[in-house]
Amino acid sequence: MSKKMQITLTVNGETQELLAEPRELLIYVLRERLNITGPHVGCETSHCGACTVTMDGKSVKSCTVFAAQANGAEITTIEGIGSPDSLHVLQNAFREHHGLQCGFCTPGMITRATKLLEDNPNPTEEDVRFGMAGNLCRCTGYQNIVKSVLAAATELSAAKEAAE
């Protein structure tokens, strides 16, 4: 009854096995058990998007996912997107265009934006605003966040064209 279960996750390409109670939320498994602290807890009520991760290819809010639900899933967090030595184009664009102030929402913003640009490499400003609506910034830096995502989109498309 309600005992711990064996959970296997692939996080940023590495297989992780752990025992967890089914009710543990994915965000806490990542942060507290696996020490992957990029995804943040802003609200724990599915609103803010600070906990956004990519699960089996889709952005989700990891505070609304039970550890047990995620069993067997592939997960990407901000740690799997870029590193201080090799920033992802989006991370660099956020730096260049002042897309962050305190930085609390940024991991969720960028993780979400990677999927947004995969699905729609040439978004309009409205597409970005619509696609990022589930990510809240308490510093309210939305103008620059949108600017950063659009700048990254331009850079990624140019790079892709150059490669072709």
Place this chain on the structure above:
Amino acid sequence: MNLFDYLRPASVSDAIAAWQPGAAYLGGGTNLVDLMKTGALQPGKVIDIARLPGLDRIESLPDGGTRIGALVKNSVLAGDPDFAAAFPMIAEALASGASGQLRNAATLGGNLMQRTRCVYFQDPHSACNRRESGNGCGALGGDTQNHAVLGWNDACIATNPSDLCVPLAALDAVVETQGPNGRRDIAFADFHRLPGDTPERETALEPGELILAVRLSSNAAASYQNSRYLKLRERTSFAFALVSAAAALQLKDGRITEARLAIGGVAAKPWRVPAAEALMLGQPPDTDLFRRAAAVALEDATPSGNNGYKIDLARRIAARSLALAAAGTPTRMPALPASVFGESAHV
């Protein structure tokens, strides 16, 4: 959060066999998990149906209808080009709901079954007849801004929050289910229930019954050129409806040959009034006609508290959705889906 047993059954029949009183099916979890965090719901057994095989397809039926599996994700359904072309107001309603991340997780079945956003329901320390029969209603005389103006009684004044369900009601969708007593079809009009004497029974589902799919007829797709969903909310994105309306028309030689109108945010189920629809038949589309139809649709409305404002808003949003439907479905999804702002929001 309470402790619970977690199960991932391999088939629909295993899922149903595993069900017992106090158990809950888990789709995407975007509603159930949040309600378990506050303790409003405390199932002892969680049956994760998200990976059940065969329920994640959108199929065309031999009779021209469409069948959507209960596990099709909200984002997948809204983004399917053929589906959106045939049922644009369903796609628009879905796109106007929640956020990208939530639509990626939310399933069709879970959307139909999502619980009211009444804050007294969500707070386990408030009285609530829906959580527990005979407990009383904490909302009565409380904060009732977003509560019902139609079909309510003193037992419960909550509204159904789903955007998707409003066009499904307008289009006479059919819900396919399987339960301990076998399979059956439920007409959408009978799916959600008004509180009556049993506010704790929100839908027609029997204990343990599982939604398998939703079906739409070929006639439901016939109004694809003239259908709109419109949603008023406190901000233009990522917010539930205060009031909303789904309107679909068929027009021939400048006259209305079929009219469908359902109103959301006003009752425990999407609100449809046959007399309001009948009044438009044979008439040329016209603003005044739409105003009269909307007035009939809201005829029985009464505030359940501090929410009389909704009646006027619902009338206007209903009339405007009809006018927008008459003007024609936009060729592409509006940048702000279902919004009263932007270029697709004017006639």
